[in-house]
Amino acid sequence: MTTMQAVRAHKRGGPEQLVYESAPRPAPAAGEVLVSVHAASITNGELAWDATWTDSFDGTGSDRTPVVPSHEVSGVVAELGSAVTGLAVGDEVYGLIPFTRDGATAEYVTVPADALAAKPSRLDHAGAAAVPLAALTAWQALVGHASLTAGQHVLVHGGAGGVGSFAVQIAAALGARVTATASARDREFVARLGADQVIDYAGDRFEDRVDGADVVLDTVGGDTLARSWAVLRPGGTLISIVQPPNPADAASRGARGVFFVVEPDRTGLEAVTELIDDGGLTPVVDRVVPLSETRAAYEALQSEHPRGKIVIRVSEDNSVA
Numbered sequence: 401m402t403t404m405q406a407v408r409a410h411k412r413g414g415p416e417q418l419v420y421e422s423a424p425r426p427a428p429a430a431g432e433v434l435v436s437v438h439a440a441s442i443t444n445g446e447l448a449w450d451a452t453w454t455d456s457f458d459g460t461g462s463d464r465t466p467v468v469p470s471h472e473v474s475g476v477v478a479e480l481g482s483a484v485t486g487l488a489v490g491d492e493v494y495g496l497i498p499f500t501r502d503g504a505t506a507e508y509v510t511v512p513a514d515a516l517a518a519k520p521s522r523l524d525h526a527g528a529a530a531v532p533l534a535a536l537t538a539w540q541a542l543v544g545h546a547s548l549t550a551g552q553h554v555l556v557h558g559g560a561g562g563v564g565s566f567a568v569q570i571a572a573a574l575g576a577r578v579t580a581t582a583s584a585r586d587r588e589f590v591a592r593l594g595a596d597q598v599i600d601y602a603g604d605r606f607e608d609r610v611d612g613a614d615v616v617l618d619t620v621g622g623d624t625l626a627r628s629w630a631v632l633r634p635g636g637t638l639i640s641i642v643q644p645p646n647p648a649d650a651a652s653r654g655a656r657g658v659f660f661v662v663e664p665d666r667t668g669l670e671a672v673t674e675l676i677d678d679g680g681l682t683p684v685v686d687r688v689v690p691l692s693e694t695r696a697a698y699e700a701l702q703s704e705h706p707r708g709k710i711v712i713r714v715s716e717d718n719s720v721a
Contacts, residue, residue: 550575
């Protein structure tokens with residue numbers, strides 16, 4: 401049996417369950433690609449997702465332990481399964497791994513071919529690994545669900561966060577007028593990303609600063625979501641990636657409420673790649689750590705508020721920052 405180094409969890413829990421160890425190297429099935437992982441990116445909360453531990457999103461599926469976490473990958477095609485077209489061994493690729501599959505904190509991972517796209521030429525593997533989940537979430541929200549167009553006004557809650565920072569940049573690149581909420585510490589950072597107005601969520605009520613927004617993207621939930629209806633124009637769209645908006649609130653405002661979970665999407669990722677290579681979109685990387693320190697990286701996600709993504713360096717290849 402061919403083996404590899406990986407970080408895995410043998411029972412459900414938090415970062416304390418993660419072990420750096422030898423594991424079987426997977427083989428690609430039909431329609432899959434074996435990726436030699438150069439870098440992976442981790443997401444706060446993913447160790448609590450049912451999909452990380454089972455083959456379903458609601459926890460009713462079969463247990464998959466031991467599991468490999470992290471669903472964002474950048475690397476090189478090492479082997480093709482049958483019926484794969486458009487990719488070749490040696491191609492540099494990146495993508496979002498389906499949440500109910502093993503992830504990328506390993507030297508190799510199998511990924512459905514249609515979840516991968518060519519790595520942006522402007523980015524090294526560490527930068528590319530920081531893109532797929534957050535950027536695709538922002539893209540699918542603003543373009544797929546809101547059909548955002550130039551000249552429209554969008555409010556992004558959590559503009560300094562992973563999804564929010566991409567949403568601000570994507571909205572600005574599309575020609576929208578962008579307002580974002582953020583901490584006072586992050587005000588200048590979010591403005592540099594392209595926000596026309598940045599509201600300190602601790603010091604100001606966004607309802608007093610925004611009116612008639614075409615789109616609100618909520619990455620916070622709770623009271624922030626409930627208060628956001630007041631700033632929407634009639635017929636506007638409120639999108640939450642945290643919890644379903646209240647249908648009664650939507651009806652009372654004559655607006656539309658959307659909740660969704662991001663999905664792997666080659667077409668969307670290719671659009672994101674184009675924005676990156678054209679200079680309109682830049683990932684924010686907080687730090688890069690070696691594979692052996694994955695457990696500590698997840699602990700840092702829980703105890704800190706990193707600005708940008710924490711990336712796991714898997715390969716020692718010089719193209720990884």
